[in-house]
Amino acid sequence: MVWTVRHYRPDVVILQFSGTPRDGHGQHQASALLVRRAYFAAADPRRFPEQQMEPWKPKRLLHNIRFLFARP
Numbered sequence: 001m002v003w004t005v006r007h008y009r010p011d012v013v014i015l016q017f018s019g020t021p022r023d024g025h026g027q028h029q030a031s032a033l034l035v036r037r038a039y040f041a042a043a044d045p046r047r048f049p050e051q052q053m054e055p056w057k058p059k060r061l062l063h064n065i066r067f068l069f070a071r072p
Contacts, residue, residue, distance in 0.1 A: 011058055012061075014063070016028075018063060
């Protein structure tokens with residue numbers, strides 16, 4: 001994930017899940033935790049120097065809030 005952030009250099013990273021038990025399944029929680037860690041690690045030149053890539057810090061980390069609408 002760090003390599004992906006450094007390679008594509010996004011301006012914004014959007015989390016679909018919160019990383020909490022509210023997300024339901026463990027893989028949903030894990031994906032949010034890993035992306036959040038990768039967001040910060042990609043900006044740190046001391047992390048993963050073996051990638052031989054320039055650090056990159058996206059401008060924002062956002063959480064997508066999903067709205068569920070009841071059917072009439």
